[in-house]
Amino acid sequence: MSVVVLMIEHLGKVFLSTHPNHAIAWSTLLSYVNGAWAEHFPDRPPPDNEDERVTMFFAGEGDEYVIAEADVETDTTLH
Numbered sequence: 001m002s003v004v005v006l007m008i009e010h011l012g013k014v015f016l017s018t019h020p021n022h023a024i025a026w027s028t029l030l031s032y033v034n035g036a037w038a039e040h041f042p043d044r045p046p047p048d049n050e051d052e053r054v055t056m057f058f059a060g061e062g063d064e065y066v067i068a069e070a071d072v073e074t075d076t077t078l079h
Helices: 022-040 050-057
Strands: 002-010 013-019 064-071
Touching: 002 022, 013 022, 022 050, 022 064
Parallel strands: none
Antiparallel strands: 002 013, 002 064
């Protein structure tokens, strides 16, 4: 079994979330970018292209995101 992990680092804070697939993680990332855009770029409308919007948003130093797939063991073992 696998899970998709989204990590967002913005303004010195780190946000982590897990998702069943890449599309949902990307949608969550876009929601974050869209919600924070006006504060981050008060005088600039966001690009229509999603890739350009995300690239521009995370162009600042210390701002980044990662979407990665991770394998998860389905057998649980307590230690």
